[in-house]
Amino acid sequence: MIFSLDGRLSVCADLVRPNTKLVDVGTDHAYLPIRLAVDKKIASAIASDIRQKPLAAGLENIRKYGCEDIVSVRLCSGLDGISPDEADDIVMAGMGGELIVKILENAPWVKSAEKRLILQPMTKAHVIRSYLYENGFSILSETPCTAAGKYYTVICSEYTGEQIDYSESDLYIGKLNNNNINARKYIHFILKKLKNQRLGLAHSNSDTVAIDRVIEDIQQKFGDDYNDNNS
Numbered sequence: 001m002i003f004s005l006d007g008r009l010s011v012c013a014d015l016v017r018p019n020t021k022l023v024d025v026g027t028d029h030a031y032l033p034i035r036l037a038v039d040k041k042i043a044s045a046i047a048s049d050i051r052q053k054p055l056a057a058g059l060e061n062i063r064k065y066g067c068e069d070i071v072s073v074r075l076c077s078g079l080d081g082i083s084p085d086e087a088d089d090i091v092m093a094g095m096g097g098e099l100i101v102k103i104l105e106n107a108p109w110v111k112s113a114e115k116r117l118i119l120q121p122m123t124k125a126h127v128i129r130s131y132l133y134e135n136g137f138s139i140l141s142e143t144p145c146t147a148a149g150k151y152y153t154v155i156c157s158e159y160t161g162e163q164i165d166y167s168e169s170d171l172y173i174g175k176l177n178n179n180n181i182n183a184r185k186y187i188h189f190i191l192k193k194l195k196n197q198r199l200g201l202a203h204s205n206s207d208t209v210a211i212d213r214v215i216e217d218i219q220q221k222f223g224d225d226y227n228d229n230n231s
């Protein structure tokens with residue numbers, strides 16, 4: 001029997017376009033490409049990782065589920081060992097936001113309207129949004145999700161070349177809106193983190209003007225649900 005993907009990876013899987021050439025960067029056990037191959041959703045996949053050990057586990061799984069004809073493994077850092085014609089949809093899940101941005105910066109060819117980026121940061125999603133807004137990418141959607149009791153977002157993005165104006169709340173909340181329970185939980189989670197950061201700054205007598213502005217912008221945009229008593 002085939003395994004199920006967790007909340008993060010199943011959102012990523014839903015965002016992969018049918019019959020695509022997929023690259024799953026930082027694949028670890030290769031669960032995402034295997035699941036998509038077994039479900040016959042993709043044309044091909046490269047499961048890549050910077051470390052040999054996770055890649056060996058990935059290869060073992062690929063053989064176990066009989067999808068060697070669709071999924072291959074590649075030992076490389078980020079997109080360094082991938083050529084543009086091997087990738088339509090690129091997933092980067094389970095990594096920090098700063099690392100994801102570094103990988104994108106090192107592969108200028110991702111700036112193509114034909115490529116789709118599906119990004120699920122474990123931390124610092126705002127760093128990714130900032131990179132996307134500043135570099136001509138449009139955020140098509142953000143899907144909140146939970147895994148192991150924690151809240152995450154999956155950012156789906158494509159290159160348009162257009163510069164986009166954004167506010168502080170766009171950086172921290174992105175395209176999420178509070179019409180769904182997971183989005184509301186995610187927004188509360190982000191606000192709590194920002195408020196803790198603010199407390200840290202205040203305790204060390206550092207300037208809190210910038211972070212105050214972010215918190216106020218989010219509270220104004222999303223309303224009473226997110227005032228001091230509720231977040």
Ligand SMILES: C[S@@+](CC[C@H](N)C(=O)[O-])C[C@H]1O[C@@H](n2cnc3c(N)ncnc32)[C@H](O)[C@@H]1O
Binds near residue numbers: 049077095103
């Ligand atoms: C926590 S796992 C995430 C696995 C899977 N993508 C998921 O979301 O469940 C992160 C993986 O990224 C790999 N990794 C870290 N830095 C990398 C890089 N620069 N290029 C490719 N893979 C990297 C690690 O070796 C590890 O296997």
